[in-house]
Amino acid sequence: MKRKMEVSELIFKIISYVLLIAFALMCVYPFIYAISSSFSSAEAIKTGSVILLPIGAHVQAYKHVLLDNMFWVSYANTLFVALLGTVWCLVYTILGAYALSKKRLMGRHGFNFFLVFTMWFSAGIVPQYLNYQATGDILASIAGQAYGNIDQKWLIIIAMGMNATNVILLRNTFEGVPSEIEEAARIDGATEMQVLFNVYIPMSKATIATVALFFGISRWNGYFWSMKMMPDQTYSWPVQVKIRDFIDTYSGLVEVPKTDSPDAWQTVSSVDYSKASIMSVVYAMVICGVIPILAIYPFIQKYFAKGVNMGGVKE
Numbered sequence: 366m367k368r369k370m371e372v373s374e375l376i377f378k379i380i381s382y383v384l385l386i387a388f389a390l391m392c393v394y395p396f397i398y399a400i401s402s403s404f405s406s407a408e409a410i411k412t413g414s415v416i417l418l419p420i421g422a423h424v425q426a427y428k429h430v431l432l433d434n435m436f437w438v439s440y441a442n443t444l445f446v447a448l449l450g451t452v453w454c455l456v457y458t459i460l461g462a463y464a465l466s467k468k469r470l471m472g473r474h475g476f477n478f479f480l481v482f483t484m485w486f487s488a489g490i491v492p493q494y495l496n497y498q499a500t501g502d503i504l505a506s507i508a509g510q511a512y513g514n515i516d517q518k519w520l521i522i523i524a525m526g527m528n529a530t531n532v533i534l535l536r537n538t539f540e541g542v543p544s545e546i547e548e549a550a551r552i553d554g555a556t557e558m559q560v561l562f563n564v565y566i567p568m569s570k571a572t573i574a575t576v577a578l579f580f581g582i583s584r585w586n587g588y589f590w591s592m593k594m595m596p597d598q599t600y601s602w603p604v605q606v607k608i609r610d611f612i613d614t615y616s617g618l619v620e621v622p623k624t625d626s627p628d629a630w631q632t633v634s635s636v637d638y639s640k641a642s643i644m645s646v647v648y649a650m651v652i653c654g655v656i657p658i659l660a661i662y663p664f665i666q667k668y669f670a671k672g673v674n675m676g677g678v679k680e
Contacts, residue, residue: 396655397417398415398416398417399648399651399652400419400648400652401415401416401417401418401419401420402415402419402644402645402648403426403427403645403648403649403651403652404419404422404423404424404426404645405419405420405421405422405423405645406420406421406422406423406642406645407642407644407645408421409421410642410644410645411642425645426642426645426646426648426649427649427653429646429649430646430649430650430653435599435607436604436607436650436653438600439602439603439604439606439607440604440653440654442518442601442602442603442604443584443585443603443604443605443654444657445518446518446521446522446584446591446603447581447584447585449522450521450522450525450526450580450584451577451580451581451584453522453523453526454525454526454527454528454531454580455573455576455577455580457526457527458527458528458531458532458535458576458580459535459561459566459573461527461532461536462532462533462535462536462538462539463539463561463565465477465480465532465536466536466539466540477536480529480532480533481529481533483529484529484530494593496524497520497524497590497594498512498594500520500523500524501515501517501520501524501594504519504520504523513597516598516601517594517595517598517601518595518601520594520595521587521590521591521594521595525584525587525590528579528580531576531579531580534572534575534576535569535572535573535576538569538572539565539569542564542565542568542569546564546568547560547564547565550563550564574665575665577665578661578662578665581658581661582658585605585657585658586605587603587605588603588605588606588609591603591605591606592606592609604650604654605654607650608647608650608651608654611646611647611650612647615643
């Protein structure tokens, strides 16, 4: 028999649902607006007429994106950085978290303190920039080339291979694995790496998937350090830097570029821009850039809450 809700409880639930629905709509609306604007006419965007549905619908912006070779080169760069960077980060995070989870590790408390210390205090952007430059010099010396000649996508991947928060999250998960299981594996003759790959990793899939999601999204959306470390290597730009550069270059333009302007549209000269605006092209780029995250997230979402709970709570 169901318990009858009290009036105060009913009011609380109604208010909670209303607030949650409002918050959900606030989160979804910018994405809907971006889709509508990518299909809307230049005049509609200029006058702010686009609210929910496209006005003067057309696909000229997407034609521009599809024919822009540099955009897809940047897209490939982002896929490369996101996939390889996530794998690189996961390798270091798993190995570091596994070592720090072991009480037999000499100086364990000191290592954990210095790891947490980096979360409390940061040296700042300038020292970090100098550190990345020094890493680039090392990569250049290994490759036997000048710093400006190396493909700096590798610098973005290697220099950003560690995150203290994710290490702690995974370390706490490893500490929660029953020691009896590890002891049984060692009795059967398992080595250290076999214990890690056959015991700890399979029992921590939810947290590892969550950490991989954090790394993947940060690599996919990251543009600041890519923009600072490779300002001239346009062939190595990730898609976010390409979009940012497009906005910076054509901000405020809503009509077709004049023939005497710089040849910025040479790869899309066959497209009719009479109905397209620069901002609709930007929104089309944004929509194309977010599709992979939207496609992957539903498959990883089921691990998210479980992974954070396992790694974020230490008994």
